[in-house]
Amino acid sequence: MKCGIVSKLFLMTTLLCVLILATIFIGQTIFFKQYYANKKVNDIKTSIQSFEKEYLKAEEDGPTIQKLEQDFYQENTTWITILDSAGNIKYANDFSIEVHLVPSRNKNSSNRVINIPLYSLIGLEDIERLKFNLEQGSLIVIDGIEKDDKVVPVILTRENGQFTLENKLISDKLYGKKATIEPSLKDSLQIYFRGQIKNLQLPVGSVSSNIYSNRILIERIKQFQVNLLLNENYNSESEMMDYKENDINYKVFIKPIKDTTGETTYIFAMTSLQPVDEAVQMLKGYYVYLIIFVLLLVVLASFYYSKKIAKPLLQINDTTSKIANLDFSETIPITSKDEIGTLSHNINTLSATLHKHIDQLQQDIEKEKRLEHTRKEFISGVSHELKTPLSIMKGCISILEDGVAGNKKDYYFKAMAKEVDKMDMLIVDMLELAKFESGTYKMKMDVFYIDQIIEYLCEQLAIDITNKQLHVHKQLSAIKIVANQHRIEQVMTNFITNAIRYTPENESIIISTIEENERVKVCVENKGAHIKQEHLGKIWDRFYRGDMSRRRSQGGTGLGLAISKNILELHGVQYGVLNTEDGVMFFFYLNKER
Secondary structure, three states, X not given: OOOOHHHHHHHHHHHHHHXXXXXXXXXXXXXXXXXXXXXXXXXXXXXXXHHHHHHHHHOOOHHHHHHHHHHHHHHHOEEEEEEOOOXXXXXXXXXXXXXXXXXXXXXXXXXXXXEXXXXXXXOHHHHHHHHHHOOOOXXXXXXXXXXXXXXXXXXXXXXXXXXXXXXXXXXXXXXXXXOOOOHHHHHHHEEXXXXXXXXEEOOOOOXXXXXXXXXXXXXXXXXXXXXXXXXXXXXXXXXXXXXXXXXXXXXXXXXXXXXXXXXEEEEEEEEEOHHHHHHXXXXXHHHHHHHHHHHHHHHHHHHHHXXXXXXXXXXXXXXXXXXXXXXOOOOOOOOOOOHHHHHHHHHHHHHHHHHHHHHHHHHHHHHHHHXXXXXXXXXXXXXXXXXXXXXXXXXXXXXXXXXXXHHHHHHHHHHHHHHHHHHHHHHHHHHHHHHHHOOOOOOOOEEEEXXXXXXXHHHHOHHHHHHOOOEEEEEOOOOEEEEOHHHHHHHHHHHHHHHHHHOOOOOEEEEEEEEOOOEEEEEEEEEOXXXXXXXXXXXXXXXXXXXXXXXXXXXXXXXXHHHHHHHHHXXXXXXXXXXXXXXXXXXXXXXXOO
């Protein structure tokens, strides 16, 4: 049985919507959690690498490193800190006591001052107890571990025995009933000494923003410290561990590095994956209601969609079939303002403008042919410009090799050097022109006086002017303009140089600035032969040669006016050339400073 387009549209739309809904549900409830975890882990690894570079740049500057740790937490919602070679938080002096050791017969005691971290013995919630029990001047007994001149406290006791703090993780390993530490390792690490409290440092500021408030992080640091100190086979290479507590998943990152002093330190970071767990749980509950609602909506919408779309589609099919056969006589009636109405309008527009596009296509083909012709002319011009100096150089080299004119070596070397300079100038101009024509060059605008630029250039070209006994008349006004000073100097140099080159001896060059409303017209007029009318629009082309063309014997590369044209067009200003009563005038406009 033949299935109509209405039934097909209904079935396909319904199945497609159900498939999309099922894909979204499966993706968000099953794969999203893993994707989030992997993405976050990769981002944190990258951030840790950046943190490591900044940490090494800080060169043991405690406040700077603490600021780096805070910024890392703000950007990645991940706690990070630096541990020393003994596993202590390296910059924990704000939660520590300074102890002056009392000399005794114990081999580990000496008359020195050490810093004892307290975060591993007590939490911030019990911080008030410390103020009364660890007063300055109190005597304490410390049982702990020492590694690389760094002390890890295990049991801290006030000498009167009324106050004791203990690091249970290490204590159980050393003294517990199931102690697993080897006696020899225990003897080499364990220390015992007495001391007098010199200073007690406690955290200040917001407790919630303090690293010591995160007891889970502190416990993981303590566990790492136990493994580092008491596990002979512990491998302290970079690692990433999964950790779960209170049904919340965590990722722990540990990376050993060498600091600027050569000491091994550890970057320790921990992040929570709780947000994605909560989001996935919410999605599962939410989708139960969403699926029921969406399925009902999909059925109703699919039925309406199939009925509404089918009728105009049939008419569109007939019309487009005629258009495919280049019959544009029929148009589609627009009965709605929805996408179907838009499609009908677009098809009518296509039918009405296809002839225009065909004509445009033909014009584009012609334009491409012209561009190809221009490219060929450019290659031909470059080849021609390079061929002459290369031929001259080749001839000079042959003469020098044959030794025919040994007394004129300097002459031929100078001739070759001159030709090399010409080729160098040509290549520089070609590169300059290519840069301007690339479409990516941006003009940086300056504010300067145009009359000062013209005066400066005339001084620079004074020798050329004097050699031809030319008279330069300047009609200038002190006007501030907005343009790229270097490039406008380049344009003026090209115009004035051309005027000098083509003005007969003892004739005049007139340089003027004419102030108009919001712009200035800059003119360079030279007396001499006119440019033929058919050549006026073509002299801006590269390597163009006409009656007033740039001949190689007169100097120049044939690219000066092409470069000037591109500079002025990048400024967005008018420019041109015209024949005057006695000669030729080049002109361009510049915007005045407002």
